[in-house]
Amino acid sequence: MPKTISKKKNNTIKLKFDTWQYAPAPESKSAASIKPQYDLFINGEWVKPSGNKYFDTINPATEEKLSEVAEANVADVDKAVSAARRSYEKVWKKMPAKERAKYIFRIARIVQEKARELAIIETLDGGKAIRESRDFDVPTAANHFFYYAGWADKLEYAFPNCATEPLGVAGQIIPWNFPLLMAAWKIAPALATGNTVVLKPAETTSLTALKLAEIIQEADLPPGVVNIITGAGSTGAAIVNHPDINKIAFTGSTDVGKIIQRAIAGTNKKATLELGGKAANIIFEDAPIDQAVEGVVNGIYFNQGHVCCAGSRLYVQESVAKEVIRKLKDRIESLIVGDPMDKNTDIGAINSRQQLETIHKYIKIGEAEGSEMYQSSCSLPAKGFWCRPTLFTNVAQSNRIAQEEIFGPVLAILTFRTDDEVIEKANNSPYGLSAGVWTDKGSKIFNMTKRMRAGVIWANTFNKFDPSSPFGGYKESGYGREGGLHGLLPYLNLNPLSP
Numbered sequence: 001m002p003k004t005i006s007k008k009k010n011n012t013i014k015l016k017f018d019t020w021q022y023a024p025a026p027e028s029k030s031a032a033s034i035k036p037q038y039d040l041f042i043n044g045e046w047v048k049p050s051g052n053k054y055f056d057t058i059n060p061a062t063e064e065k066l067s068e069v070a071e072a073n074v075a076d077v078d079k080a081v082s083a084a085r086r087s088y089e090k091v092w093k094k095m096p097a098k099e100r101a102k103y104i105f106r107i108a109r110i111v112q113e114k115a116r117e118l119a120i121i122e123t124l125d126g127g128k129a130i131r132e133s134r135d136f137d138v139p140t141a142a143n144h145f146f147y148y149a150g151w152a153d154k155l156e157y158a159f160p161n162c163a164t165e166p167l168g169v170a171g172q173i174i175p176w177n178f179p180l181l182m183a184a185w186k187i188a189p190a191l192a193t194g195n196t197v198v199l200k201p202a203e204t205t206s207l208t209a210l211k212l213a214e215i216i217q218e219a220d221l222p223p224g225v226v227n228i229i230t231g232a233g234s235t236g237a238a239i240v241n242h243p244d245i246n247k248i249a250f251t252g253s254t255d256v257g258k259i260i261q262r263a264i265a266g267t268n269k270k271a272t273l274e275l276g277g278k279a280a281n282i283i284f285e286d287a288p289i290d291q292a293v294e295g296v297v298n299g300i301y302f303n304q305g306h307v308c309c310a311g312s313r314l315y316v317q318e319s320v321a322k323e324v325i326r327k328l329k330d331r332i333e334s335l336i337v338g339d340p341m342d343k344n345t346d347i348g349a350i351n352s353r354q355q356l357e358t359i360h361k362y363i364k365i366g367e368a369e370g371s372e373m374y375q376s377s378c379s380l381p382a383k384g385f386w387c388r389p390t391l392f393t394n395v396a397q398s399n400r401i402a403q404e405e406i407f408g409p410v411l412a413i414l415t416f417r418t419d420d421e422v423i424e425k426a427n428n429s430p431y432g433l434s435a436g437v438w439t440d441k442g443s444k445i446f447n448m449t450k451r452m453r454a455g456v457i458w459a460n461t462f463n464k465f466d467p468s469s470p471f472g473g474y475k476e477s478g479y480g481r482e483g484g485l486h487g488l489l490p491y492l493n494l495n496p497l498s499p
């Protein structure tokens with residue numbers, strides 16, 4: 001329905017439309033059971049933390065306490081690593097691969113059965129829109145378990161002419177943006193290759209990993225094969241520094257990635273590091289503009305921009321820049337920001353007060369640097385942590401908002417004229433996790449993707465994931481690959497067989 005009709009000087013008529021208002025469609029909290037307190041999952045049992053300390057986990061959309069979670073100290077980490085070692089030596093590495101596979105398939109199926117509950121808990125604990133956790137996080141997590149269950153007894157085909165050998169105990173540390181999915185990314189390939197696991201979720205989003213521990217119990221996985229311990233950064237550091245860990249799999253910030261690298265230097269611990277990003281999303285003038293705009297919105301605003309591979313730098317060819325910016329402004333005006341449990345919500349809550357403060361700091365930096373800011377005019381709930389979808393124009397390549405990872409719904413828009421110029425600009429970043437190219441020409445896609453330094457490059461789409469495709473970064477975005485056949489390698493020693 002037209003809201004206003006105004007006549008411009010040149011006699012063109014401008015219609016401004018009201019955003020469609022949807023009736024509330026909240027998902028039900030009652031479909032999820034959250035215990036008031038969670039202990040540590042060690043050796044197949046729930047054990048009290050030895051320091052008897054617990055911390056609150058809250059719903060960032062309401063600031064209400066959801067539960068309290070145990071804080072594991074060095075002694076608890078040692079207990080978990082010992083349990084993982086015992087079960088590695090006595091049970092898991094000796095088990096025929098096809099038997100291991102059955103357990104992983106069982107976990108996958110229970111994740112599917114409990115999909116609704118897991119999605120609700122993910123949204124309550126982390127703040128992301130239920131649409132995201134229901135349609136992406138949980139199904140993709142189940143798919144990872146299915147996919148790697150399939151590989152468990154086929155490693156000789158994955159790596160022909162090589163004998164494969166597991167590494168031992170893997171210490172796995174994950175961030176808050178995709179809590180269940182990251183747990184699946186880490187646990188599934190480790191188990192498929194015969195390793196045992198000690199996993200630590202992020203402090204603000206422990207609940208789905210703890211639910212996964214319940215699922216693992218239900219699947220009757222032998223005790224100690226997967227241990228899930230909660231806590232803050234110091235718990236993660238205790239895992240990294242434990243002498244009986246053979247491999248660290250870390251997803252998180254580049255700063256902590258560097259600490260981990262320093263901590264394991266000189267040891268024979270292997271590591272994969274999946275770190276930060278500042279993806280360039282590039283729109284050429286021949287691109288299907290409406291689809292590209294939708295892809296940009298999907299790439300930076302959905303999931304509150306809490307995505308390591310978010311398309312946070314947009315490069316638009318000068319001839320279409322005006323049109324793209326106008327369409328982006330219109331589109332962000334129609335995004336629904338608010339209650340993450342509502343099925344219509346596009347953008348939920350920012351994960352924590354601390355992250356919200358970081359985002360606000362960068363918005364101020366962008367303004368101080370002289371860029372022009374535009375935010376949607378949506379109203380925000382009174383309680384909880386919220387950020388309006390934001391974009392900056394007139395951004396210079398050297399500006400901090402174009403160089404540093406913000407990890408929020410904030411887009412920096414820059415322009416370019418030629419292919420060479422945009423390659424130069426896109427690669428001029430300390431990061432190299434992902435990128436996007438929008439063009440009508442296949443040849444241009446191949447030319448661009450060959451020259452861009454990023455682990456994943458999407459063409460005429462963005463943020464698409466599949467368990468069979470490898471994911472990982474260049475430069476300060478880390479090293480090692482997760483997903484696909486490549487994702488098995490970091491958990492194995494390969495010994496060439498003599499002919």
Ligand code: NAP
Pocket residue numbers: 173174175176177178200201202203204231232233234235236237238240251252253254256257259260273274275276277307308309405407433473477478
């Ligand atoms: P973070 O602060 O690095 O934390 C990641 C994990 O490490 C959390 O479990 C954290 O525990 C733990 N940790 C903190 N200090 C540690 C230490 N000294 N030693 C060992 N572990 C430690 O990152 P975040 O803020 O949670 O996540 C956002 C970052 O992750 C962004 O930079 C994003 O780009 C990156 N990320 C990358 C990928 C990828 O695949 N490349 C995917 C998702 C996210 P606490 O939470 O309790 O502090």
Ligand code: MG
Pocket residue numbers: 057058059060124125126204205206
């Ligand atoms: Mg929480």
